[in-house]
Amino acid sequence: METPTLETLPLELALQVMSYLTPHDVVAVLGTSRRLRAICRDDGFWRSLCFDNSRLASTLRRRNWRQNNSRPQTFKARRIEIRAAWNSVFEHDEPATWYDEYIQRHAPLVTNWFELPRRRDGSRLLDNADVLEVCGVALYRPLGADTATSGEVTNENVDGSDERNIQLCGIPTLLAVAPLEDGSVCLWDVNGTIKRRGAIVQQSTPGLLFAGLQDGTQDPSKRTPVFSVTECVAVDSSQNLAYFAVESRLVEVDLQTLSVIGVEPGPLSIIHVQEYGSEDTISNDIFAAGRISSILHYDRRKVSVVKSAIHSGASLSGLASIPYPFPAIEDYSRLKKSHAWTSQSTGRTVVACGEYKSKGSLELYPVDEGQLNEPMVNRQTSSSAKIFSVASHGRRLAISDGTGFIRWFERDGFTEVRRCTLGGDDYVEAGDQEEEAERRMATEAQEPRHHGTHHNSNGPLGTEMGDIARKLLATKTGSHGSTGKDSFENNDLLFWTGEKLGLLSFSPKPGSRAVDFVEETKSAAERDAEMEGNLYRARMRHLFKSARRFGEDSDSDD
Structure with missing residues (x-):
């Protein structure tokens, strides 16, 4: 009798076997055959991994989500309910590729x-x-x-x-x-x-x-x-x-x-809200914010009249929109079956960010009339400083704040997914080439003693990271850039620091630098000659500094 393999097993059994593998092992198996590729890209499998590795799941485990009930059947049913509520907004016909979602939640950022x-x-x-x-x-x-x-x-x-x-x-x-x-x-x-x-x-x-x-x-x-x-x-x-x-x-x-x-x-800072269920189709709803503590709602067929106003009370600095409703569940740990998301509402969501009493404010508002959901306002845990920008990024919300962090939240606006700071850019200002070469000499001298130390790939010699993202934009929305389900869709995050632009990518490879575009215009001989000149000047300056210190420490009368 032929021994069954992962490729010949039924889908349910194959997924059970995959549950014992690490995500890296699953990715390695993915490229072996078409059958295994289809199995390893199963949305249910990767969605389960996203939930199990989320901060919400770890929080619920700490709070003892079994609620003192030891029956396995009850525990399994409760886990299914909570996971359904965790991303219930996605059930409204929103396309989701959970393999891509897992990458964007856990892959290295560059x-x-x-x-x-x-x-x-x-x-x-x-x-x-x-x-x-x-x-x-x-x-x-x-x-x-x-x-x-x-x-x-x-x-x-x-x-x-x-x-x-x-x-x-x-x-x-x-x-x-x-x-x-x-x-x-x-x-x-x-x-x-x-x-x-x-x-x-x-x-x-x-x-x-x-x-x-x-x-x-x-x-x-x-x-x-x-x-x-x-928003200019x-x-x-x-x-x-x-x-x-x-x-x-x-x-x-x-x-x-x-x-x-x-x-x-x-001019006003405005956002055109999409039609329900479509990232690509713009509706007649226009929202403006940034000058007063309210969000103004206009109909673009009659923009001279304010249709309605949403009072925020915060000093708002950015807007984003999601063509789907957000879950109206305040506490996942107290979720009951009757609270599971079953509504067929065609609601949409306007997301606002800004500052309230010196702390960040992240706010979600339902925009369709007749919707029963209450707005969600997070002014406690979203950020300790002003939030400059917010963007809908995949199945998450991305924000940038005054502390220098870029943070990702679940669409409940409270559960943080991950955070990062911008990698430094090693652009060398005029007159600083010698200092850069001297730092390079010092690092090269220390490399034998610190063998295997990994330097920051975005800037040599541990360039200080002090850039703050003033605005965020997801590079992929809706069907734009879709390359099919068989390939990872790079939903990178474009950012503006107030002076220059950059891109946050999900990749283990080193990032690019602004100086690379200048260096590409030079020949190899010119780059080598320039580096040699900088190193020579750095060595001479180091010798002069050493001689000066020796002279100051000398007790000789000569």
Whole structure:
């Protein structure tokens, strides 16, 4: 009789066998055959792993979720109820690939910094004075752009690694749009389908966004920065238009020609809420926040009249939306069967963030009329400092706060999934090359004594990490970027620090740095010569400092 294998077992038995394997072992088995690939990508299996490894499950275990009931049948039924409530919002026809979800909850995070924009004066200088600050960011998905297919477009550098010619099958073109401090508009390649990932695709002439402001006092290219709000840019990808809040005006720019086509007064930070069940279809509901302690609701068919208002009481700084309702369960540990999510409501959720009495505030509001759910407001455990931005990221909420953390929460707004800080960027300012070379010498001298120590891959020699994300954007929403269920969909997180852009990716490979884009323009001989020169100057300066200290310590009269 032939011995049964994992591949020949029925699905239920195969899943039971897989439950004894670690996630790394399951991934190793996944690539052996099509049958095992289908088994190892089972949504129920990975959803169970996501729940078992969640902070909620560990909290419930500490609280003794069996509630002093030792009957195995009762324990199993209660576990099923709690797990169903944990992500009950996903049962409303929302597509979910739990293999991807597990990766985004537990895979290593790496920071990829974007190319730094430079002042356009006819020449491209490399000193620090030439770098321009980024004053906001939004995502642009050109509908007319071709999607990268096998054999057409290659990504020169994926996740900051040195691998070349990695094909991007089915990856759509995605661009980051931002105003710069000189009034120009800059476009970056986010997915790497046009140029290298994070590289600048196009930059307009200086003063483009200031040309429509009729003050007549100075050259538009000589104006000072006037971008004072976080949500100062919005993009309409279907019409290839971008809207920039500049002083008291809203400047409309054609992203295909990078030219101003109109200037509407009184800009507001707004969000268009999607239709129920669709990330791609925009409804008529518009919500605005940021100037008063309430969220204003407009109908875009009649935007001159406020349809309704939601009082928050907090100083709000960001909005996001989810085309699904959120669970109205306050305490999972007291969940009863009658409280399980069974409603067929078509509700949607508006997520707001900001500051309340010097602490962070994370707020979820139902937006459909007639819905019975109460709003959820977390002003205790969301953050100890102001929350700058919030984004719907996969099946989680991502926030950035004033403490420098990026945190992920379940959609209940209370249960934290994971957190991280941004990896440092090792861009060297003008005049600091010698200091950088001296630090490199010191580290190389210590390497034999600290063999095997892992340095931060995002910046050499443990670059200090002090960047704070002012705005977060998920690079994949709805069907955009979907490459099918047989491949992992990289739902990276684009961030803006107030000065520059970067990307948080889920990868064990080292991240990219802004200096990499400058170094690529140099030949190998030029890079070697520059490094040798920096090391030589660092050694000489070290010798002079040693000689000076020797002279100060000497008691000789000579």
